[in-house]
Every structure is written in C-alpha cells, then in structure tokens.
Amino acid sequence: MEVFWDLLKAFVVGGLICVVGQVLIQTTKLTNARILVLFVTAGVFLTALGVYKPLVDFAGAGATVPLTGFGYSLAMGAIEAVNSYGILGALAGGVTRAAAGIAAAIFFGLINALIFKPRAKP
Amino acid sequence: MSENKTPQEKHYARLVDELTPNSRHLRGCVRAFWVGGLICTIGQLLTMLAQTLELGELTAPMFTSCALIFLGTTLTGIGVYDRIGKYAGAGSVVPITGFANSVAAPAIEFRREGMVLGLGAKLFQIAGPVLTYGISASIIVGVLYWAAKEWLL
Amino acid sequence: MRIGSRTFVYEHPPRIAAHASIVGPKESKGPLAAYFDESSQDDLFGQKTWEMGESEMLRRCAARAMEMGGLAPEEAQALFCGDLNDQIIATGFAARALSVPLVGLYGACSTFVEGLVLAAALISGGQLQNALCAASSHFCTAERQFRFPLEMGTQRPPSAQWTATAAGCALLMAGDGTGLRVTAGTLGRIVDYKIKDANHMGAAMAPAVESTICAHLDDTGAAADDFDLIATGDLGWIGREILLQLFRERGRPLPPEKLVDCGASLFYQEQDTHAGGSGCGCVASVSCGWLMKRMERGELGKVLLVGSGAMLSPTSTMQSESIPGIAYAVRLEVK
Numbered sequence: 001m002e003v004f005w006d007l008l009k010a011f012v013v014g015g016l017i018c019v020v021g022q023v024l025i026q027t028t029k030l031t032n033a034r035i036l037v038l039f040v041t042a043g044v045f046l047t048a049l050g051v052y053k054p055l056v057d058f059a060g061a062g063a064t065v066p067l068t069g070f071g072y073s074l075a076m077g078a079i080e081a082v083n084s085y086g087i088l089g090a091l092a093g094g095v096t097r098a099a100a101g102i103a104a105a106i107f108f109g110l111i112n113a114l115i116f117k118p119r120a121k122p
Numbered sequence: 123m124s125e126n127k128t129p130q131e132k133h134y135a136r137l138v139d140e141l142t143p144n145s146r147h148l149r150g151c152v153r154a155f156w157v158g159g160l161i162c163t164i165g166q167l168l169t170m171l172a173q174t175l176e177l178g179e180l181t182a183p184m185f186t187s188c189a190l191i192f193l194g195t196t197l198t199g200i201g202v203y204d205r206i207g208k209y210a211g212a213g214s215v216v217p218i219t220g221f222a223n224s225v226a227a228p229a230i231e232f233r234r235e236g237m238v239l240g241l242g243a244k245l246f247q248i249a250g251p252v253l254t255y256g257i258s259a260s261i262i263v264g265v266l267y268w269a270a271k272e273w274l275l
Numbered sequence: 276m277r278i279g280s281r282t283f284v285y286e287h288p289p290r291i292a293a294h295a296s297i298v299g300p301k302e303s304k305g306p307l308a309a310y311f312d313e314s315s316q317d318d319l320f321g322q323k324t325w326e327m328g329e330s331e332m333l334r335r336c337a338a339r340a341m342e343m344g345g346l347a348p349e350e351a352q353a354l355f356c357g358d359l360n361d362q363i364i365a366t367g368f369a370a371r372a373l374s375v376p377l378v379g380l381y382g383a384c385s386t387f388v389e390g391l392v393l394a395a396a397l398i399s400g401g402q403l404q405n406a407l408c409a410a411s412s413h414f415c416t417a418e419r420q421f422r423f424p425l426e427m428g429t430q431r432p433p434s435a436q437w438t439a440t441a442a443g444c445a446l447l448m449a450g451d452g453t454g455l456r457v458t459a460g461t462l463g464r465i466v467d468y469k470i471k472d473a474n475h476m477g478a479a480m481a482p483a484v485e486s487t488i489c490a491h492l493d494d495t496g497a498a499a500d501d502f503d504l505i506a507t508g509d510l511g512w513i514g515r516e517i518l519l520q521l522f523r524e525r526g527r528p529l530p531p532e533k534l535v536d537c538g539a540s541l542f543y544q545e546q547d548t549h550a551g552g553s554g555c556g557c558v559a560s561v562s563c564g565w566l567m568k569r570m571e572r573g574e575l576g577k578v579l580l581v582g583s584g585a586m587l588s589p590t591s592t593m594q595s596e597s598i599p600g601i602a603y604a605v606r607l608e609v610k
Contacts (some may be wrong), residue, residue: 014162207428
C-alpha cells in the first residue's frame with residue numbers, strides 16, 4: 001500500500017510540474033530550450049529558498065525527475081560542499097553532485113549518435 | 123530600427139491574434155500531466171529498485187537519473203521521443219528524459235557535419251545553456267550560502 | 276513595358292513550354308498528388324544528406340522540364356533558381372550538375388515567382404530565347420536550419436507551417452504559337468508589420484501579398500473579377516484568412532472562392548501540418564503541377580500567381596527582429 005501511495009505522489013507532483021511547463025509553452029511561446037533553462041534555474045533558487053527540499057521529501061521522483069530536480073541536485077551539492085570545503089565548495093559542489101547525470105547524457109548522446117541515423121518526421 | 127509599433131501595425135497584430143486559433147490549452151495540459159506524471163512514476167519505480175539493490179542515499183538518485191537518461195537518448199535514437207513530444211509537449215520536455223532528448227537529438231542530426239564541430243559541438247546546442255545557467259545559479263547560491271554562514275552565524 | 280508603380284507588361288510574352296514538379300513522401304499523400312510528375316518515397320533522393328537530396332531533387336526537376344520541352348541542356352540559356360538552404364547551396368550544386376548559366380535568386384518562398392518575373396522580362400526584351408525558372412525546398416533541411424533538430428520532442432503551434440519537400444521548374448521560351456504565357460509581372464516591395472513569430476509566416480507575409488495584389492490590379496487597371504483564380508504562395512490556412520480580412524478592411528473584398536493558397540492546398544488538414552505547407556518548393560510544385568496543368572486543360576484561362584516570402588534568417592530570429600515579407604506576382608494567361 002505504501003508503495004502505491006509513493007507512486008501516486010510521484011505521478012501527481014511530477015505531472016503538475018509538467019503542467020506548469022505546458023502552460024508556459026502555450027501562453028508565452030517559450031521554446032523547449034528556454035523551458036529547460038528556466039526549470040533548472042528555478043529548481044536551484046527554489047532549493048536555496050528551502051521550498052524544494054520538502055517537495056522532494058514528499059514526492060520523491062515526482063520532484064527529482066523533472067528538470068527542477070536537476071537544479072535541486074546542483075543547489076544541494078553546492079550548499080553541502082560549502083559546509084565541507086568553504087567557499088571553493090560553491091564552485092565544485094553543484095557539478096560534483098550532478099556529475100553522473102551530466103556525464104550520462106553526454107556519453108549516451110554520443111553513443112546514440114554513432115548508432116542511429118537521423119530520420120524525417122512522418 | 124524603432125521598436126514602436128504604428129497604429130496600423132498594432133491593429134494588424136490584433137487582427138492576427140483574432141484569426142489565429144489558439145492551442146487547445148486544456149487538452150495540452152491533460153496530456154502533459156499524464157505523460158509527465160508517468161515518467162516520474164517510472165523514476166519512482168527505479169528509485170525503489172535502487173533501494174532493493176541497497177544503493178546508498180546518494181547513489182540511488184544517480185541510478186535513477188542515469189537510467190532515465192539512457193531511456194531518453196535511446197527513445198530519441200529509435201525515433202520515438204519526437205512523437206511522444208508532439209503528443210505530450212512539456213510532459214516530455216520537463217522530465218530529465220527531455221534533457222536527454224535535447225542532447226541526443228542535435229548529436230544525431232549534426233553527425234553528418236562531422237564528428238567534432240558537428241556531433242561534438244551541437245550535442246550541447248540545448249544542453250549547453252541548461253548547464254551554463256544551472257551551474258552558474260548553483261555557484262551563486264553556494265556563494266550566498268557561504269556569505270550568510272560567515273557573517274550571520 | 277513598365278507601367279504604374281512596379282509592374283511589367285511583357286510586349287513579347289514568353290510561352291511556358293514545359294513544366295515539371297517533384298514532391299517528397301508526405302506531399303505525395305496530399306490532395307494534389309495526382310498532378311505531380313514525380314513522387315519520391317525517399318526523402319534523401321538517393322543521396323547521403325538531406326541537403327544533397329534537395330539538390331538532386333532540384334536537378335532532376337530541371338532536367339525533366341528540359342526533356343519535356345525538348346530542349347538539350349547545352350541549349351538552355353539561363354536558370355533562374357533559388358532555395359532556402361544557406362547561401363542557396365542546393366541551387367549551387369544543382370546548377371553545377373546541369374551546367375546551365377545560373378541566376379541565383381533568394382526571395383524565400385517567393386523565389387519561383389521572382390524568377391518568372393525576371394526571366395519573362397529578359398525573354399520579352401530579346402536578351403534570352405529561353406530560360407528555366409526553378410525553386411526547391413526540403414522539410415528536413417529547412418527544419419534543422421530554421422528551427423530545432425528533427426528528433427527533438429517539440430510541439431508546433433497551430434500557426435506553424437510545414438516546409439514542403441518539393442521542387443518545381445518551368446521552361447519559358449520566346450516565340451509565337453498558342454499556349455500558356457506569362458503576360459505581366461509585378462515586383463515585390465518589403466512590407467513588415469512587425470510580426471516576429473517565426474512560427475507564423477502567414478501573418479508575416481499576408482500584408483506583402485495584399486500590397487502586391489493591389490499594386491498589380493491598380494497598375495494594370497484590372498479587377499479581381501477579371502481573373503479566374505488568384506493563387507497565393509504559402510500563406511497557409513490562417514494566412515489566407517488574414518489576407519481576406521485585409522482586403523475586406525481595405526473596402527475591396529476578394530471573392531474567397533477565387534483565392535487559392537498553394538500552401539493550404541498541398542496537404543490535407545488530417546496530415547497534421549497545422550497551418551499548411553510552405554517553402555520555395557511549395558508554390559513552385561503546386562504551380563508547375565496543379566495550376567499550369569489545369570490551365571493547359573482549359574479549366575482556367577487567366578490566373579494571378581503571387582509568390583510570397585518571409586525574408587527571415589536564423590540570425591535575425593535569434594536577435595528577435597521582425598520578419599520582412601515580400602511578394603511577387605505574375606499574370607498567366609492561355610492564349
């Protein structure tokens with residue numbers, strides 16, 4: 001039962017975050033690239049304001065999978081690294097925490113481009 | 123060139139607005155909601171899987187995001203993700219799979235322009251700005267946090 | 276002879292001796308499929324890249340027009356041609372293969388009609404005995420140049436138009452005899468009502484089309500009713516409505532049944548192109564396929580063909596400049 005509850009929370013919160021993006025796309029003509037940039041930076045600052053962490057605790061993947069969650073990792077990384085290493089942690093922390101995701105995207109993107117061919121839209 | 127619109131241009135802008143059909147807002151939001159929600163649910167399942175594999179608190183989210191990124195790039199490669207995106211809009215842009223799509227799509231597309239300035243450079247066409255502003259924002263947050271800690275506490 | 280503000284009436288109107296059209300897979304499932312001379316199911320046209328595929332399509336189309344008109348490539352005196360790829364490179368490669376003297380043109384989607392206006396003037400003036408007018412566009416080359424990579428999961432707004440994978444080529448010849456002729460042409464003037472949305476080309480071009488149609492009618496003293504059809508190039512469904520509204524507001528309404536838009540005709544609504552087709556190849560293939568064939572069959576006698584172009588570049592879009600619109604018109608008559 002608890003499993004179902006966790007999944008439901010992830011579904012609803014994740015879905016709602018995407019709806020925010022959809023409303024932005026439909027009303028402001030923002031392109032995909034701008035939406036992504038906006039969500040990552042929003043995630044960073046919401047985390048800094050202490051708003052995002054409770055949402056992550058509540059919804060799990062519902063809050064970490066949207067790109068705001070990527071911003072959350074960056075911000076949490078920077079904050080925790082400042083605690084351990086002082087000011088230099090601000091530079092190192094964000095990327096360290098998000099390193100696996102960034103590296104995975106680059107590497108899988110590369111491998112993918114070597115395997116597959118571009119195709120036209122139907 | 124002046125940015126000010128003449129009355130005629132303003133009138134024309136209104137006319138265009140009136141005659142241009144709007145996106146179907148509610149339909150778009152419902153689609154974004156369920157597809158985005160579904161991707162997050164898959165993420166939650168992966169996190170649970172990571173827990174049964176006894177991955178740590180830091181490695182479990184890593185496992186989840188890497189698996190989703192793999193899913194996103196692969197669906198892009200086999201030509202499925204753009205169809206999902208056409209249907210779901212932000213529902214497939216906002217999740218991390220959408221970030222993976224934005225890395226994989228230009229990489230595949232520009233491979234014909236060469237390995238270095240084609241594939242290698244264009245891979246960052248959209249991921250570049252995301253990383254630029256995301257990382258910079260995290261640095262600003264880190265520095266502010268450091269300053270607050272130094273002087274306020 | 277130049278009359279009025281910007282119209283030429285050709286003293287020796289050239290004959291359209293032949294015309295050829297080639298379309299890609301999606302276009303060949305549209306309502307006009309039966310009119311095109313060749314429908315390729317391979318959007319690479321046997322080449323390695325889409326860019327080279329577009330060049331091959333263009334070359335094939337021009338070669339076909341020459342063949343149909345019984346003109347050997349070495350007899351062709353000029354090729355008026357353009358496309359949407361940066362620095363009209365599809366034209367460059369196609370003309371390299373054809374080795375016909377080239378006049379490279381850029382008028383965005385209006386290129387084909389721009390070519391007709393100029394070629395007809397030179398033939399009428401005796402400088403040329405024949406000329407080829409051609410243009411091409413390709414969905415995949417245009418999309419990656421002007422928008423996002425094809426594999427990106429993007430949603431296109433309802434006003435977006437679908438760049439047609441198509442090419443058209445008309446062979447103009449001097450001389451007497453009966454047939455389809457280019458009898459007058461009107462140059463375009465840039466009209467820019469500060470539309471910045473690159474996903475709404477119809478809105479960016481409609482005022483230019485209105486201006487050119489009015490100029491043509493005023494210069495020649497004609498009325499819209501004198502024509503059997505006014506065919507515009509690539510306003511799409513929404514742009515066509517805007518154009519009709521512009522004429523209504525001006526107090527000289529166009530009869531809607533006489534206004535046909537090439538972009539709105541190329542696809543079925545169900546093909547999900549949103550506002551319809553666009554691209555140099557759209558107006559070129561629809562006029563060389565559908566329009567000219569119908570005129571030759573005697574179904575239409577006098578047509579005003581208006582090609583419109585949104586003269587934006589990827590850079591100007593990024594710098595959020597507005598879109599300069601232009602439109603050229605030619606009068607086609609069966610004599």
